Amino acid sequence: MTEHQAAQELLAGLKEAGINLVASLPDINLAELLRALSHDGEFTHVPLCREEEGIGVCAGAYLVGKKCAAVMQNGGFFNSNNAIVSTLLQYQIPLLLLIYYAGDIGDRTFSTSGSMTEPVLSALGIRYYILRQPEQAKEIIKRAQILTEDAKRPVALLLTKEVLGRRPSLGAL
Amino acid sequence: MKRFDCLKALASEVKDALVVTSAGAATLEWNALRPTDGNFRVRTLGLCSSIALGMALGLPHRKVIALDGDGSLLMNLCSLPTIARMRPRNLIHIVFDNQVYEASGCGETATAGDADLVAVAAAAGIKRALWANSVESFAQAVSAALRDDQLTFIGAKVETSRAEVPPYRMDEVENKYRFIRHIETTEGIEILRTGLPASYR
Numbered sequence: 001m002t003e004h005q006a007a008q009e010l011l012a013g014l015k016e017a018g019i020n021l022v023a024s025l026p027d028i029n030l031a032e033l034l035r036a037l038s039h040d041g042e043f044t045h046v047p048l049c050r051e052e053e054g055i056g057v058c059a060g061a062y063l064v065g066k067k068c069a070a071v072m073q074n075g076g077f078f079n080s081n082n083a084i085v086s087t088l089l090q091y092q093i094p095l096l097l098l099i100y101y102a103g104d105i106g107d108r109t110f111s112t113s114g115s116m117t118e119p120v121l122s123a124l125g126i127r128y129y130i131l132r133q134p135e136q137a138k139e140i141i142k143r144a145q146i147l148t149e150d151a152k153r154p155v156a157l158l159l160t161k162e163v164l165g166r167r168p169s170l171g172a173l
Numbered sequence: 174m175k176r177f178d179c180l181k182a183l184a185s186e187v188k189d190a191l192v193v194t195s196a197g198a199a200t201l202e203w204n205a206l207r208p209t210d211g212n213f214r215v216r217t218l219g220l221c222s223s224i225a226l227g228m229a230l231g232l233p234h235r236k237v238i239a240l241d242g243d244g245s246l247l248m249n250l251c252s253l254p255t256i257a258r259m260r261p262r263n264l265i266h267i268v269f270d271n272q273v274y275e276a277s278g279c280g281e282t283a284t285a286g287d288a289d290l291v292a293v294a295a296a297a298g299i300k301r302a303l304w305a306n307s308v309e310s311f312a313q314a315v316s317a318a319l320r321d322d323q324l325t326f327i328g329a330k331v332e333t334s335r336a337e338v339p340p341y342r343m344d345e346v347e348n349k350y351r352f353i354r355h356i357e358t359t360e361g362i363e364i365l366r367t368g369l370p371a372s373y374r
Protein backbone atom coordinates (compact mmCIF):
# COMPACT_ATOMS: atom_id res chain seq x y z
CA MET A 1 0.00 0.00 0.00
CA THR A 2 1.36 3.44 -0.87
CA GLU A 3 1.71 6.23 1.65
CA HIS A 4 -1.23 8.01 0.04
CA GLN A 5 -3.47 4.94 0.19
CA ALA A 6 -2.45 4.27 3.80
CA ALA A 7 -3.35 7.85 4.74
CA GLN A 8 -6.74 7.41 3.07
CA GLU A 9 -7.37 4.23 5.10
CA LEU A 10 -6.55 6.04 8.36
CA LEU A 11 -8.70 8.99 7.36
CA ALA A 12 -11.60 6.70 6.52
CA GLY A 13 -11.20 5.04 9.93
CA LEU A 14 -11.35 8.40 11.69
CA LYS A 15 -14.49 9.34 9.78
CA GLU A 16 -16.24 6.05 10.46
CA ALA A 17 -15.32 6.41 14.13
CA GLY A 18 -17.15 9.74 14.10
CA ILE A 19 -14.06 11.88 14.72
CA ASN A 20 -14.67 15.49 13.72
CA LEU A 21 -11.82 17.42 15.37
CA VAL A 22 -8.13 16.57 15.06
CA ALA A 23 -5.26 18.35 16.81
CA SER A 24 -1.83 17.56 15.41
CA LEU A 25 1.86 18.26 15.25
CA PRO A 26 3.85 16.91 12.30
CA ASP A 27 6.44 14.19 11.96
CA ILE A 28 7.80 13.42 8.49
CA ASN A 29 6.13 10.02 8.68
CA LEU A 30 2.77 11.65 9.42
CA ALA A 31 3.09 14.24 6.66
CA GLU A 32 0.82 12.52 4.14
CA LEU A 33 -1.86 11.80 6.75
CA LEU A 34 -1.82 15.39 8.00
CA ARG A 35 -1.94 16.76 4.46
CA ALA A 36 -4.99 14.63 3.75
CA LEU A 37 -6.58 15.67 7.07
CA SER A 38 -6.10 19.38 6.56
CA HIS A 39 -7.64 19.20 3.07
CA ASP A 40 -10.67 17.24 4.20
CA GLY A 41 -13.65 19.44 4.99
CA GLU A 42 -15.17 16.95 7.45
CA PHE A 43 -12.62 17.71 10.18
CA THR A 44 -11.82 20.76 12.22
CA HIS A 45 -8.03 20.55 12.07
CA VAL A 46 -6.05 22.33 14.79
CA PRO A 47 -2.32 22.55 14.00
CA LEU A 48 -0.43 22.83 17.29
CA CYS A 49 2.80 24.43 18.47
CA ARG A 50 3.29 21.87 21.25
CA GLU A 51 1.42 18.63 21.72
CA GLU A 52 0.37 19.26 25.34
CA GLU A 53 -1.87 22.16 24.30
CA GLY A 54 -3.61 19.73 21.95
CA ILE A 55 -4.69 17.62 24.92
CA GLY A 56 -6.41 20.74 26.26
CA VAL A 57 -8.00 21.60 22.92
CA CYS A 58 -9.37 18.07 22.55
CA ALA A 59 -10.60 17.97 26.16
CA GLY A 60 -12.42 21.28 25.72
CA ALA A 61 -13.96 20.21 22.43
CA TYR A 62 -15.07 16.88 23.94
CA LEU A 63 -16.86 18.68 26.78
CA VAL A 64 -19.04 20.49 24.25
CA GLY A 65 -19.79 17.44 22.12
CA LYS A 66 -16.97 16.96 19.59
CA LYS A 67 -15.26 13.65 18.95
CA CYS A 68 -11.53 14.25 18.90
CA ALA A 69 -8.22 12.68 18.00
CA ALA A 70 -4.70 13.92 18.72
CA VAL A 71 -2.00 13.03 16.19
CA MET A 72 1.65 13.31 17.23
CA GLN A 73 5.03 11.61 17.43
CA ASN A 74 5.89 9.66 20.58
CA GLY A 75 8.12 12.60 21.58
CA GLY A 76 4.93 14.66 21.60
CA PHE A 77 3.24 12.04 23.74
CA PHE A 78 6.05 12.49 26.28
CA ASN A 79 5.51 16.26 26.05
CA SER A 80 1.83 15.77 26.83
CA ASN A 81 2.09 13.66 29.95
CA ASN A 82 1.11 16.23 32.57
CA ALA A 83 -2.02 17.16 30.63
CA ILE A 84 -2.87 13.51 30.05
CA VAL A 85 -2.58 12.80 33.78
CA SER A 86 -4.09 15.91 35.35
CA THR A 87 -6.76 16.58 32.73
CA LEU A 88 -7.70 13.43 30.79
CA LEU A 89 -7.22 10.87 33.54
CA GLN A 90 -8.22 13.13 36.44
CA TYR A 91 -11.52 14.16 34.80
CA GLN A 92 -12.11 10.83 33.04
CA ILE A 93 -12.11 12.31 29.56
CA PRO A 94 -11.79 10.01 26.52
CA LEU A 95 -9.35 10.76 23.71
CA LEU A 96 -8.00 8.83 20.77
CA LEU A 97 -4.23 9.29 20.63
CA LEU A 98 -2.61 8.49 17.28
CA ILE A 99 1.08 8.29 18.08
CA TYR A 100 3.78 7.81 15.46
CA TYR A 101 6.08 5.11 16.83
CA ALA A 102 9.55 6.60 16.31
CA GLY A 103 12.33 4.22 17.32
CA ASP A 104 10.38 1.16 16.27
CA ILE A 105 12.17 -2.04 15.27
CA GLY A 106 14.11 -1.37 12.07
CA ASP A 107 14.55 2.38 12.67
CA ARG A 108 18.03 3.87 12.89
CA THR A 109 16.95 6.81 15.06
CA PHE A 110 15.05 7.50 18.29
CA SER A 111 15.60 4.06 19.82
CA THR A 112 15.46 5.60 23.32
CA SER A 113 12.07 7.17 22.61
CA GLY A 114 10.96 3.89 21.07
CA SER A 115 11.99 1.87 24.10
CA MET A 116 10.18 4.19 26.53
CA THR A 117 6.91 4.54 24.64
CA GLU A 118 5.10 1.37 25.65
CA PRO A 119 6.35 1.41 29.29
CA VAL A 120 5.10 5.00 29.76
CA LEU A 121 1.72 4.17 28.21
CA SER A 122 1.47 1.16 30.51
CA ALA A 123 2.51 3.19 33.55
CA LEU A 124 -0.34 5.62 32.83
CA GLY A 125 -2.79 2.76 32.45
CA ILE A 126 -3.44 3.72 28.83
CA ARG A 127 -4.43 0.77 26.68
CA TYR A 128 -2.57 0.80 23.37
CA TYR A 129 -2.50 -1.13 20.14
CA ILE A 130 0.34 -1.25 17.62
CA LEU A 131 -0.92 -0.78 14.08
CA ARG A 132 1.16 -2.62 11.46
CA GLN A 133 -1.33 -3.69 8.80
CA PRO A 134 -2.82 -0.84 6.75
CA GLU A 135 -5.78 -3.09 5.87
CA GLN A 136 -6.72 -3.36 9.56
CA ALA A 137 -6.29 0.30 10.43
CA LYS A 138 -9.84 1.43 9.72
CA GLU A 139 -11.49 -1.23 11.86
CA ILE A 140 -9.04 -0.81 14.74
CA ILE A 141 -9.59 2.97 14.82
CA LYS A 142 -13.36 2.42 15.04
CA ARG A 143 -12.99 -0.07 17.86
CA ALA A 144 -10.48 2.13 19.71
CA GLN A 145 -12.93 5.05 19.63
CA ILE A 146 -15.63 2.83 21.15
CA LEU A 147 -13.16 1.76 23.84
CA THR A 148 -12.05 5.27 24.77
CA GLU A 149 -15.66 6.47 25.01
CA ASP A 150 -16.70 3.49 27.07
CA ALA A 151 -13.66 3.56 29.38
CA LYS A 152 -13.62 7.38 29.59
CA ARG A 153 -9.85 7.20 29.39
CA PRO A 154 -7.48 7.89 26.51
CA VAL A 155 -6.62 5.01 24.19
CA ALA A 156 -3.45 5.05 22.07
CA LEU A 157 -2.82 3.65 18.63
CA LEU A 158 0.86 3.38 17.77
CA LEU A 159 1.32 4.16 14.10
CA THR A 160 4.28 2.28 12.65
CA LYS A 161 5.95 3.02 9.32
CA GLU A 162 4.12 -0.05 7.96
CA VAL A 163 0.64 1.26 8.67
CA LEU A 164 1.62 4.66 7.28
CA GLY A 165 2.77 3.09 4.00
CA ARG A 166 6.39 4.10 4.68
CA ARG A 167 7.76 0.53 4.91
CA PRO A 168 6.53 -2.82 3.54
CA SER A 169 4.17 -4.66 5.85
CA LEU A 170 5.35 -7.99 7.29
CA GLY A 171 2.28 -8.99 9.24
CA ALA A 172 2.22 -9.24 13.00
CA LEU A 173 5.48 -8.75 14.91
CA MET B 174 -7.10 46.79 40.95
CA LYS B 175 -8.57 43.68 42.55
CA ARG B 176 -9.36 40.54 40.58
CA PHE B 177 -12.59 40.11 42.50
CA ASP B 178 -13.85 43.54 41.38
CA CYS B 179 -13.07 42.67 37.75
CA LEU B 180 -14.90 39.36 38.15
CA LYS B 181 -17.93 41.19 39.59
CA ALA B 182 -18.00 43.43 36.51
CA LEU B 183 -17.63 40.35 34.30
CA ALA B 184 -20.43 38.44 36.03
CA SER B 185 -22.94 41.13 35.15
CA GLU B 186 -22.00 40.93 31.44
CA VAL B 187 -21.52 37.28 30.49
CA LYS B 188 -25.06 35.86 30.34
CA ASP B 189 -24.84 32.17 29.30
CA ALA B 190 -21.17 32.26 28.24
CA LEU B 191 -19.11 29.21 29.11
CA VAL B 192 -16.33 30.14 31.51
CA VAL B 193 -13.09 28.20 31.95
CA THR B 194 -11.06 29.09 35.03
CA SER B 195 -7.40 28.42 35.59
CA ALA B 196 -6.07 26.49 38.57
CA GLY B 197 -6.04 28.87 41.55
CA ALA B 198 -8.22 31.20 43.60
CA ALA B 199 -9.91 32.80 40.58
CA THR B 200 -11.99 29.62 40.31
CA LEU B 201 -13.41 30.05 43.81
CA GLU B 202 -14.08 33.75 43.36
CA TRP B 203 -15.77 33.24 39.99
CA ASN B 204 -17.97 30.39 41.20
CA ALA B 205 -19.06 32.47 44.17
CA LEU B 206 -20.10 35.26 41.80
CA ARG B 207 -21.65 33.13 39.04
CA PRO B 208 -22.49 29.69 40.36
CA THR B 209 -23.65 27.75 37.28
CA ASP B 210 -22.79 24.44 35.66
CA GLY B 211 -21.44 26.39 32.68
CA ASN B 212 -18.21 26.93 34.64
CA PHE B 213 -15.29 24.56 34.13
CA ARG B 214 -12.30 24.51 36.46
CA VAL B 215 -8.90 23.55 35.00
CA ARG B 216 -6.40 21.61 37.07
CA THR B 217 -3.44 21.47 34.69
CA LEU B 218 -1.41 24.68 34.99
CA GLY B 219 -1.28 26.23 31.53
CA LEU B 220 -4.16 24.41 29.91
CA CYS B 221 -6.93 26.97 30.58
CA SER B 222 -6.55 28.80 27.25
CA SER B 223 -6.27 25.54 25.27
CA ILE B 224 -9.38 23.99 26.84
CA ALA B 225 -11.28 27.22 26.15
CA LEU B 226 -10.05 27.15 22.55
CA GLY B 227 -11.40 23.61 22.14
CA MET B 228 -14.79 24.69 23.50
CA ALA B 229 -14.86 27.76 21.26
CA LEU B 230 -14.12 25.65 18.17
CA GLY B 231 -16.67 23.03 19.19
CA LEU B 232 -19.50 25.53 19.77
CA PRO B 233 -18.81 28.47 17.46
CA HIS B 234 -22.14 30.17 18.21
CA ARG B 235 -21.55 30.23 21.99
CA LYS B 236 -19.32 32.69 23.83
CA VAL B 237 -16.41 31.11 25.68
CA ILE B 238 -14.35 33.03 28.24
CA ALA B 239 -10.99 31.86 29.58
CA LEU B 240 -10.03 33.29 32.98
CA ASP B 241 -6.30 32.69 32.90
CA GLY B 242 -3.43 33.71 35.15
CA ASP B 243 0.06 34.94 34.32
CA GLY B 244 1.78 31.84 35.70
CA SER B 245 -0.58 29.63 33.77
CA LEU B 246 -0.24 31.44 30.45
CA LEU B 247 3.54 31.64 30.81
CA MET B 248 3.59 27.85 30.98
CA ASN B 249 1.62 27.54 27.72
CA LEU B 250 2.57 30.64 25.72
CA CYS B 251 2.37 28.59 22.55
CA SER B 252 -1.42 28.50 22.91
CA LEU B 253 -1.44 32.13 21.76
CA PRO B 254 -0.22 31.56 18.19
CA THR B 255 -2.50 28.53 17.97
CA ILE B 256 -5.51 30.60 19.08
CA ALA B 257 -4.50 33.37 16.65
CA ARG B 258 -4.23 30.83 13.84
CA MET B 259 -7.68 29.33 14.51
CA ARG B 260 -9.14 32.80 15.23
CA PRO B 261 -12.37 31.77 17.00
CA ARG B 262 -14.62 34.84 17.02
CA ASN B 263 -16.41 33.63 20.13
CA LEU B 264 -13.37 33.39 22.43
CA ILE B 265 -12.38 35.98 25.02
CA HIS B 266 -9.07 35.26 26.72
CA ILE B 267 -8.67 37.19 29.97
CA VAL B 268 -5.45 37.10 31.95
CA PHE B 269 -5.31 38.34 35.54
CA ASP B 270 -1.65 39.21 35.93
CA ASN B 271 -0.62 39.49 39.60
CA GLN B 272 3.05 38.80 38.77
CA VAL B 273 3.30 35.90 41.22
CA TYR B 274 2.46 32.20 41.47
CA GLU B 275 -0.23 33.02 44.01
CA ALA B 276 -1.36 29.46 44.66
CA SER B 277 2.22 28.23 44.97
CA GLY B 278 3.74 30.48 47.61
CA CYS B 279 3.78 33.82 45.77
CA GLY B 280 7.17 33.54 44.08
CA GLU B 281 7.49 36.01 41.24
CA THR B 282 6.58 35.08 37.67
CA ALA B 283 8.40 36.45 34.61
CA THR B 284 5.83 39.25 34.33
CA ALA B 285 7.34 40.71 37.52
CA GLY B 286 10.21 41.52 35.16
CA ASP B 287 9.74 43.03 31.71
CA ALA B 288 7.56 40.34 30.12
CA ASP B 289 4.37 41.86 28.70
CA LEU B 290 1.67 39.28 28.02
CA VAL B 291 -0.51 41.62 25.93
CA ALA B 292 2.48 42.38 23.71
CA VAL B 293 3.11 38.65 23.41
CA ALA B 294 -0.53 38.00 22.46
CA ALA B 295 -0.43 40.79 19.86
CA ALA B 296 2.85 39.51 18.43
CA ALA B 297 1.38 36.00 18.29
CA GLY B 298 -1.25 37.35 15.92
CA ILE B 299 -4.25 38.18 18.12
CA LYS B 300 -5.50 41.38 16.51
CA ARG B 301 -7.40 42.74 19.48
CA ALA B 302 -5.14 42.51 22.53
CA LEU B 303 -5.24 45.19 25.21
CA TRP B 304 -4.46 46.01 28.81
CA ALA B 305 -7.38 47.08 30.99
CA ASN B 306 -6.02 49.48 33.59
CA SER B 307 -9.15 50.01 35.68
CA VAL B 308 -12.27 48.04 36.55
CA GLU B 309 -14.23 50.39 34.27
CA SER B 310 -11.94 49.85 31.29
CA PHE B 311 -12.00 46.11 32.00
CA ALA B 312 -15.80 46.09 31.94
CA GLN B 313 -15.78 48.12 28.71
CA ALA B 314 -13.31 45.76 27.04
CA VAL B 315 -15.41 42.72 28.00
CA SER B 316 -18.59 44.35 26.85
CA ALA B 317 -17.02 45.31 23.50
CA ALA B 318 -15.64 41.80 23.02
CA LEU B 319 -19.06 40.25 23.67
CA ARG B 320 -20.76 42.70 21.34
CA ASP B 321 -18.30 42.68 18.44
CA ASP B 322 -17.91 38.93 18.03
CA GLN B 323 -14.15 39.24 17.69
CA LEU B 324 -11.35 37.20 19.22
CA THR B 325 -10.11 39.32 22.13
CA PHE B 326 -7.25 39.10 24.61
CA ILE B 327 -7.56 41.25 27.74
CA GLY B 328 -4.78 41.65 30.29
CA ALA B 329 -5.49 43.05 33.75
CA LYS B 330 -2.76 43.79 36.30
CA VAL B 331 -4.23 42.90 39.68
CA GLU B 332 -3.12 42.90 43.31
CA THR B 333 -2.18 39.69 45.03
CA SER B 334 -5.30 39.28 47.09
CA ARG B 335 -8.03 36.75 47.58
CA ALA B 336 -11.64 37.51 48.31
CA GLU B 337 -13.35 35.77 51.23
CA VAL B 338 -15.48 33.27 49.35
CA PRO B 339 -16.75 29.76 50.07
CA PRO B 340 -14.62 26.78 49.05
CA TYR B 341 -15.21 25.06 45.70
CA ARG B 342 -17.41 22.02 46.29
CA MET B 343 -16.99 19.76 43.27
CA ASP B 344 -14.31 17.29 42.36
CA GLU B 345 -13.11 17.08 38.78
CA VAL B 346 -15.42 14.30 37.66
CA GLU B 347 -18.55 15.97 39.04
CA ASN B 348 -17.50 19.22 37.36
CA LYS B 349 -17.12 17.34 34.07
CA TYR B 350 -20.52 15.64 34.22
CA ARG B 351 -22.38 18.74 35.32
CA PHE B 352 -20.70 20.82 32.63
CA ILE B 353 -21.54 18.27 29.91
CA ARG B 354 -25.15 17.97 31.11
CA HIS B 355 -25.37 21.77 31.07
CA ILE B 356 -24.22 21.78 27.44
CA GLU B 357 -26.67 19.01 26.54
CA THR B 358 -29.55 20.94 28.12
CA THR B 359 -28.72 24.39 26.84
CA GLU B 360 -27.71 23.23 23.33
CA GLY B 361 -30.31 20.49 22.97
CA ILE B 362 -27.71 17.88 22.01
CA GLU B 363 -26.69 14.45 23.29
CA ILE B 364 -23.04 14.06 24.28
CA LEU B 365 -22.95 11.17 26.74
CA ARG B 366 -24.41 7.87 25.73
CA THR B 367 -24.37 4.74 27.85
CA GLY B 368 -24.27 1.33 26.19
CA LEU B 369 -27.32 -0.89 26.52
CA PRO B 370 -26.95 -4.46 27.82
CA ALA B 371 -26.63 -6.96 24.96
CA SER B 372 -30.06 -8.44 25.70
CA TYR B 373 -31.73 -5.15 24.77
CA ARG B 374 -30.37 -5.08 21.24
